[in-house]
Amino acid sequence: MGLLCNFEFGTPRMDAIEAKNLRKSFGPVTAVDDVSITIPEGSIFGFLGPNGAGKTTTIRMMTGVLIPDAGTVQILGTDVNKDPLTAKLKLGVIPENGTVYSDLTAEQNILITAKFYGMDRASRESRTGEILARLGLMERRNDLVRTFSKGMRQRISVACAIVHSPPVLILDEPTVGLDVYSRRLVIETVRHMNREGSTILLTTHNIDEANALCSTISIINRGKIVATGSPEKLKKTFDTSRYVEVSFDRPVGHGLFSAPGITRAEPWGDKWRVYTDDPDRAVKHLASVAEREHLTIVSIATSNPTLEEAFVKLTAGA
Ligand SMILES: Nc1ncnc2c1ncn2[C@@H]1O[C@H](COP(=O)(O)OP(=O)(O)O)[C@@H](O)[C@H]1O
Ligand SMILES: [Mg+2]
Incomplete structure (x- = not known):
């Protein structure tokens, strides 16, 4: 029925x-x-x-x-x-x-x-x-x-x-x-x-x-x-690695990125790529660190999971 x-x-x-x-x-x-x-x-x-x-x-x-x-x-x-x-x-x-x-x-x-x-x-x-x-x-x-x-x-x-x-x-x-x-x-x-x-x-x-x-x-x-x-749900299911990309107006060291919720950080071109399970928390951390250290954030972006990622994983071998 x-x-x-x-x-x-x-x-x-x-x-x-x-x-x-x-x-x-x-x-x-x-x-x-x-x-x-x-x-x-x-x-x-x-x-x-x-x-x-x-x-x-x-x-x-x-x-x-x-x-x-x-x-x-x-x-x-x-x-x-x-x-x-x-x-x-x-x-x-x-x-x-x-x-x-x-x-x-x-x-x-x-x-x-x-x-x-x-x-x-x-x-x-x-x-x-x-x-x-x-x-x-x-x-x-x-x-x-x-x-x-x-x-x-x-x-x-x-x-x-x-x-x-x-x-x-x-x-x-x-x-x-x-x-x-x-x-x-x-x-x-x-x-x-x-x-x-x-x-x-x-x-x-x-x-x-x-x-x-x-x-x-x-x-x-x-x-x-x-x-x-x-x-959105399909994207989230297959969203494995999330990260935030950030760049500052002057060089910074690794130490800046050690915080709860941040798994690791690596230099990425003129930026840093900061891996995290919780992008919202990571962005807030980066903003507060920048404030404290008198750094200017030149750019900041979070990675977006894509439907393509989900599709490729689900139809692998087709
Ligand atoms: N009339 C048909 N006779 C024989 N095989 C068919 C016929 N129609 C579809 N198929 C086969 O069934 C499978 C699914 O085809 P189809 O439904 O057209 O897929 P899609 O539309 O997703 O590309 C394919 O392996 C195709 O070769
Ligand atoms: Mg068809």
């Missing part, structure tokens, strides 16, 4: 996506091996993993394109395999290689998709205009898509996926290989849809993108989910 009781507000709340124990093999290859994912309504969820990890296969099972060997998927409480039509009406999907009609214009692609979804003429036309503008396609709306660049085609693909304002939007590597402008428009549109109430699931192998967009991330490797959490 995807139904949760939200006692705080007294209203029942669905999970947008609830995938349970999904499994899929292609011959000897187990592409997806017991994957469960729950995505609450309103979030932007990132599915992150190296090439071949099983992201697309999972997405295809979630969107009813591929029948799982085992497991179930519910979209806002509707089972994708038992009631595919109802489930698909709640979804907007951008598949890995977005499909658009090359022999139609930009505008016709969006209008025809709106018609498939049963929207009336007035809302088809107003929504299409709004989306063409949002995705920077207004000037090219009467041109055939066959004349478009990859980035423009992908923007059409996004336009078609959001035309019916789907409550759940699923995007498979939406920005891979796009020019900077297209990429920015796609990301801004994803954010906009989320603000308007859509729950988002996107796959990516771009760590920075997941970090910037997603409230929760699952990392998949070789068909299995190896970690789930907020980007």
Whole structure:
């Protein structure tokens, strides 16, 4: 059941996506091996993993394109395999290689998709205009898509996926290989849809993108989910060495850095690198020492754990 009781507000709340124990093999290859994912309504969820990890296969099972060997998927409480039509009406999907009609214009692609979804003429036309503008396609709306660049085609693909304002939007590597402008428009549109109430699931192998967009991330490797959490939580889990880099206006000796919480200090170019378990405490110590010794702090910075560190550790050997 995807139904949760939200006692705080007294209203029942669905999970947008609830995938349970999904499994899929292609011959000897187990592409997806017991994957469960729950995505609450309103979030932007990132599915992150190296090439071949099983992201697309999972997405295809979630969107009813591929029948799982085992497991179930519910979209806002509707089972994708038992009631595919109802489930698909709640979804907007951008598949890995977005499909658009090359022999139609930009505008016709969006209008025809709106018609498939049963929207009336007035809302088809107003929504299409709004989306063409949002995705920077207004000037090219009467041109055939066959004349478009990859980035423009992908923007059409996004336009078609959001035309019916789907409550759940699923995007498979939406920005891979796009020019900077297209990429920015796609990301801004994803954010906009989320603000308007859509729950988002996107796959990516771009760590920075997941970090910037997603409230929760699952990392998949070789068909299995190896970690789930907020980007900050994942970074902290794998944050092994923290340090503070500091430079003063004149040379200082080692003695300055012996204090509780500082494990060691070493000269680092024109700076000192001060290793610590507690950067806040180390920074305060350095400030008070500088005050006492009449030193001027020229620069000071703490190291930031990166999501990349977490990703590399979790997917080692992929
Ligand atoms: N239709 C298919 N037939 C055979 N093998 C497949 C098929 N689709 C995916 N695979 C294999 O399943 C694994 C996962 O692929 P995929 O889900 O596309 O990964 P990702 O999207 O994370 O790059 C890979 O080893 C891939 O070669
Ligand atoms: Mg893929």
